[in-house]
Amino acid sequence: MTLLSWSRIVAILKKEFIQMRRDRMTFATMIGIPVMQLIMFGFAVNTDPRHLPTALIDRDHSTFSRSIVKAVENSTFMDIDYRPSHQATAEKLIKEGDVNFIIVIPENFSRDLVRGQRPQILVIADATDPSAASGALNSFDKIVNSGLRRDLSGNLSYLAVGPPLVNVVLQRRYNPAGITQYNIVPGLLGIILAMTMSMMTAVAITRENERGTMENLLAMPVRPLEMMIGKIMPYVLIGYAQVFVVLLAAKFVFNIPLIGSLLLLIAVSTLYIIVNLMFGFLFSTVARTQMQALQLTFFLLMPQILLSGFMFPFLGMPKWAQYIGDALPATYYMRLVRGIVLKGATAVELMSNIWPLVLMMIIIGALAIFRYRQTLD
Amino acid sequence: MMAAEMVIDVRGLTKIFDGRKVVDNFDLRVPKGSVYGFLGPNGSGKTTTIRMVCGLLIPDSGSGSCLGWDVLTQSENIKKKVGYMTQKFSLWEDLTIRENLNFVARVYDVPDLEHRVAETLEHLGLSARAHQLAGSLSGGWKQQLALAACMIHDPELLLLDEPTSGVDPKARREFWDNIHELADRGVTILVSTHYMDEAIQCDYIAYIAYGHKLIDAPYAEIISQVGLYTWRVEGAGLSQIARKLKENPQVEQVTRFGTALHVSGQDEAALQAAIAPWRDNPELHWYQQESGLEEAFIHLMNTTEDNFQ
Numbered sequence: 001m002t003l004l005s006w007s008r009i010v011a012i013l014k015k016e017f018i019q020m021r022r023d024r025m026t027f028a029t030m031i032g033i034p035v036m037q038l039i040m041f042g043f044a045v046n047t048d049p050r051h052l053p054t055a056l057i058d059r060d061h062s063t064f065s066r067s068i069v070k071a072v073e074n075s076t077f078m079d080i081d082y083r084p085s086h087q088a089t090a091e092k093l094i095k096e097g098d099v100n101f102i103i104v105i106p107e108n109f110s111r112d113l114v115r116g117q118r119p120q121i122l123v124i125a126d127a128t129d130p131s132a133a134s135g136a137l138n139s140f141d142k143i144v145n146s147g148l149r150r151d152l153s154g155n156l157s158y159l160a161v162g163p164p165l166v167n168v169v170l171q172r173r174y175n176p177a178g179i180t181q182y183n184i185v186p187g188l189l190g191i192i193l194a195m196t197m198s199m200m201t202a203v204a205i206t207r208e209n210e211r212g213t214m215e216n217l218l219a220m221p222v223r224p225l226e227m228m229i230g231k232i233m234p235y236v237l238i239g240y241a242q243v244f245v246v247l248l249a250a251k252f253v254f255n256i257p258l259i260g261s262l263l264l265l266i267a268v269s270t271l272y273i274i275v276n277l278m279f280g281f282l283f284s285t286v287a288r289t290q291m292q293a294l295q296l297t298f299f300l301l302m303p304q305i306l307l308s309g310f311m312f313p314f315l316g317m318p319k320w321a322q323y324i325g326d327a328l329p330a331t332y333y334m335r336l337v338r339g340i341v342l343k344g345a346t347a348v349e350l351m352s353n354i355w356p357l358v359l360m361m362i363i364i365g366a367l368a369i370f371r372y373r374q375t376l377d
Numbered sequence: 378m379m380a381a382e383m384v385i386d387v388r389g390l391t392k393i394f395d396g397r398k399v400v401d402n403f404d405l406r407v408p409k410g411s412v413y414g415f416l417g418p419n420g421s422g423k424t425t426t427i428r429m430v431c432g433l434l435i436p437d438s439g440s441g442s443c444l445g446w447d448v449l450t451q452s453e454n455i456k457k458k459v460g461y462m463t464q465k466f467s468l469w470e471d472l473t474i475r476e477n478l479n480f481v482a483r484v485y486d487v488p489d490l491e492h493r494v495a496e497t498l499e500h501l502g503l504s505a506r507a508h509q510l511a512g513s514l515s516g517g518w519k520q521q522l523a524l525a526a527c528m529i530h531d532p533e534l535l536l537l538d539e540p541t542s543g544v545d546p547k548a549r550r551e552f553w554d555n556i557h558e559l560a561d562r563g564v565t566i567l568v569s570t571h572y573m574d575e576a577i578q579c580d581y582i583a584y585i586a587y588g589h590k591l592i593d594a595p596y597a598e599i600i601s602q603v604g605l606y607t608w609r610v611e612g613a614g615l616s617q618i619a620r621k622l623k624e625n626p627q628v629e630q631v632t633r634f635g636t637a638l639h640v641s642g643q644d645e646a647a648l649q650a651a652i653a654p655w656r657d658n659p660e661l662h663w664y665q666q667e668s669g670l671e672e673a674f675i676h677l678m679n680t681t682e683d684n685f686q
Contacts, residue, residue, distance in 0.1 A: 216467035218433055220484045221456040376433050 025292040032299065040306045040321075048135050049316020054101040055082040055090045060109035064148060068105065068121070071147020077136035078103075090124075094173065095343050096352065097335050100126045100133065100315060113148070113165060120167045127172035128342050129183045132313035141168045174342045181254045186341045187310045189246045190333040193239055193269070194276055194304045195297070200235050201280025202293035210289055215376060224372045228365075232277040239273035240266075250341070259344035265337065268350070271357050272333045278364040279329075285371035304330035332356050382409045384534050384565040385430055387441025387448060392425050392434060392588075399425050401588040403439070407567055407581070412560050414579030414596075415569035416674065422588040423569040424464060427536050430567070431461050444533055457485065460527035464538040466519045468526055470512025474503055477511050478526055485530035497525050517548040524552070528559075535559065537568040541575065553578045573671045584674050591677040603673040605629075606648050607641040612661035627651045629679065630672055641672050 020027060054072070058065045072078050078101055084090045093099045104122040112119035123140055125133040145164045175182040208214040217227070243266070250256040258265070279300060280293075287293040305311060307321055308330035314322065325331045332353040339345035339353070347354070385407040392400040400422040407413045415423045428434040430443055432452025440447075446454045468477045478494045487493050498504045501521055511522060520540060527535065537556075541549045556566055556578070568579070576582050576596070583593040594602050610618070615638050622628045622640055627647040632639045642648035655661055668676075 211470070212463070212465045212467045213469055214467075215433065215463050215465075216461075219431055219456060219459070219461040219463070220481070221453055222484060223453075375435055376428060377435055 025287070025295055029295045029298070033302070036299070036302055040303065044317050044321035044324075045306055045312045046316045046318075047131065047312060049132055049313045050076045050135075051079045052077065052100040052132065052136060052313070052315050053081040053098065054078040054103060055084055055093050055099045056080045057084060057087060057090055057102065057104045059107045060105050062110040063151065064110045064113055065105045067147055067151040068103075068144055071143050071150075072103070072140075074147070075136075075139065075143045077139065077143075092349070094124065094126050095339070095345055096349055097126070097339065100313075101136065116165075118163070118165065118167045120169050122169045122171065124171045124173055127175040127178055128338050129309075129313050130172075130175060130178035130180060132316060133172065134178075137170055137172075140170075141166075144168060182256055182342060183338065184310075185246070185250045185254050185256055186337045187334050189243060189269070189337055190272070190308065190330045191301075191305055191310055192242055192246065193273055193333075194330050195301050196242065197235055197239055197273055197276035198280035198283065198300060199294060199297040200238070201232055201277045202283040202287060202297055203280075203290045204231060204235075205281065205284035206287050206290045206293040218374060218376065224369050224374060228281055228369065228372070232274070232281065235277055235280075236270070236273055239269070239277075243269050243273075256341065258341050260340035260346070264347055264350075265340045267347075268333070268336045268340070268354060268357070271354070271361065272329060272336075275329045275357055275361045275364065278361060278368055282364055282368040282371065285368060285373070300328075304328050307331070309334045326356075329357060329360055383407065383442075384409045385441070385443050385567065387430065387443070388439060390426065390429055390436045390439035390441070392422075392429060393437045399588050400429070400436075403588070403590055405430070405441075405583070405590075405593075407565060409565050410560055410563045411565060411580040412556060412578065413565070413567045414576050414582045415567060415585060416571065416573070416576055416582060417569075417585035418571060418678070421585045423585055424538050425588075426585070427461075427538050427567065427569060431459050431536055432456060433461075457530075458533045460530070460532035460535045462523050462527045462535070462537045462540050464542070466523060468511050468519075468523055470510065472511055473508050474498070474511055474514070474522060475507040477522070478529060481526045482529050487530050493529060497529055501525050516543045517545055520544050520548070520552070524555070533564060535564060535566045535568075537566065539569050539571065541570060541572065549575075573669075573674065576670050582670075584677060586678055586681065589681065591674075591681055599670060600668055600673055603668065603676060605641050605643060605668040605673055605676050606645045607639055607666055607668040607672060608648065608652055609634075609637050609639055609664045609666050610652075610655070610661050611637045612658070614660070618655055618661075622651065625651045630675060632672065639669070639672065641668055641676065643676070 056069065058069075069080055073080060082090070082093055082099060084093070087104075090099075090102045094102055102124040104124070106120060106122070109119045121144060123137065125137055127133050141164065144166050148165050172178060208217060247258070251258065280297070283293050283296040287296055303324060307317065307325040308314070308328050309325065310330065314325055314331065314334075317325065335353045336350055339350050383406050385405055388404050390400055390403040390405070391398060403422075403426055405426070415426070417423050425434060429436045430448060432448065432455055436449070440449060442448060443455045444458050448455065469480070472480065475494060475498065478497055479490065482490045482494055495504070498507050503518070503522070511519070514522060520543075524537070524540060541552055544552065553575070556568065560566055570576075579596055581593070581595055582599055584591045592599060592602060615633070619631045619633065619638055622631045627644060628640055628642050628651050630639070630641040640648070640652060642651065652663070656663055
């Protein structure tokens with residue numbers, strides 16, 4: 001074919017390869033992103049979470065209650081991490097997201113069991129994320145009954161056959177109907193803000209580099225802090241607009257109730273917005289072009305989506321993935337926004353998720369200012 | 378000559394990029410109210426030097442003052458009193474002309490901002506187009522806008538980095554008229570260019586190549602300091618003569634100027650000997666004349682090239 005010149009194709013091809021090699025950041029992205037995805041999807045993400053932390057209130061203290069604990073732990077669905085003596089302590093644990101389940105074995109459990117009166121066991125599940133709770137809840141009945149039967153021998157062996165010994169009462173907290181949107185929509189706010197806030201700041205600053213206007217700005221008597229505040233303020237307002245759009249949609253489109261304080265929600269959102277803007281500012285001190293800034297934002301965004309508890313239950317991930325998640329602002333914001341919207345948590349109850357964000361704001365902000373160059377060096 | 382107040386007084390400025398000395402041990406003294414021309418080929422270190430003076434780059438060594446402030450530690454004070462016009466248009470193309478001026482005026486805390494901006498627009502002749510995006514302006518207008526923007530806070534020192542490149546001759550002339558007006562008002566101007574013909578507009582000239590200052594003198598003294606002799610010849614068969622002369626080691630430069638040829642060399646007697654074979658040709662007219670700036674600078678380049686490259 002004479003219309004296509006092989007040498008022209010080769011010329012373009014060679015030029016592309018040279019440019020690809022020069023653009024280290026793109027190269028790193030092309031290699032790094034698949035590796036990150038492999039690790040996160042392959043090892044960290046778990047749609048059938050096991051070993052979810054559980055609080056047990058045992059008011060019976062009997063052989064039977066011990067065999068129930070053993071059966072539950074053997075099932076690997078739940079780990080009994082806490083044994084509070086009061087209901088209030090357990091309630092606090094579930095509200096603050098430290099446990100996914102509370103199991104209550106009532107007084108006189110063994111007595112009623114031996115009498116064949118089918119005593120109740122209460123299981124309270126944090127159903128904000130319906131998928132996290134479902135595995136354990138679906139099989140809880142079977143686990144408890146078969147675990148008990150194994151221990152029934154001698155003159156109690158008559159109980160080992162027949163109808164279920166225990167009546168499991170399930171209580172799905174915070175999201176009784178198990179609606180996925182209850183979990184996703186508030187969480188989505190965290191992802192939307194993480195994506196747009198850091199990206200827009202990073203791009204807004206690298207754009208000055210790319211267009212050559214940075215030289216002009218640097219020649220002017222503008223201090224780094226003035227620059228930072230002036231650059232991020234407009235995006236804080238945009239962040240607020242995003243918060244309100246999502247909240248309005250949550251209320252009127254998805255009918256998600258806002259149980260907690262709107263003011264608290266706005267306050268923690270402001271904090272989260274600023275943390276993300278600081279990240280954007282930090283990226284802009286590393287990236288030379290807008291393209292690189294975008295790639296850096298993407299690097300941060302991926303783990304924030306996958307490891308923050310947004311898409312998959314945080315407590316269901318392996319420990320190392322949880323440690324990575326602990327370093328991500330979205331992880332804390334997920335708990336904050338879900339805690340406020342669905343659980344009606346207060347600032348005091350959420351303090352353990354607020355201070356890490358404050359700390360991040362200070363560290364990332366200081367790092368960004370430190371890295372920000374006032375010269376063209 | 379009266380001991381003038383020095384607006385820029387720096388010594389031993391050195392800047393190294395990737396192990397290469399882009400500016401090497403550079404001294405610069407610019408008297409108040411003067412127009413100081415920075416000449417030199419592309420990549421000679423003009424921009425780097427200007428950037429070091431206004432605090433955009435930190436020198437690897439050297440010290441000095443600008444407007445009485447230390448260039449190493451007090452660049453924030455310097456920036457407030459300096460107007461810097463970058464080589465490349467660096468105002469915001471997606472802002473209008475007025476928005477750009479407003480922004481710059483605000484950053485410098487210009488008093489009576491609105492009035493000042495209106496005045497600037499009037500002076501520029503851009504009042505009617507103030508709402509137009511800066512990016513839509515032609516090269517000459519962009520340059521004038523940039524100059525107006527870097528002067529909006531009445532700086533005491535203007536640093537202009539190749540302000541006339543890509544600007545048509547008429548706009549260039551207007552630009553230089555502007556510069557002299559400012560200098561008359563006591564503003565000091567350091568301007569870089571690679572146009573030789575613009576050198577005549579300057580009170581002082583520093584010629585830079587390979588990061589070194591080859592000469593630094595008042596305009597009128599440049600030629601005598603260089604010590605170059607030039608003959609001009611007009612007539613027929615110049616191309617052939619030029620070819621022959623270029624082979625002669627005593628002749629440093631042979632340059633065509635329209636219908637004439639300029640022949641230059643450092644040794645007066647040797648130069649006369651070199652042109653002797655054609656001196657008596659009746660079809661040729663020989664005159665000795667003062668060397669031009671261009672010849673002087675090329676001479677400087679040729680004699681220093683080997684040392685620094």
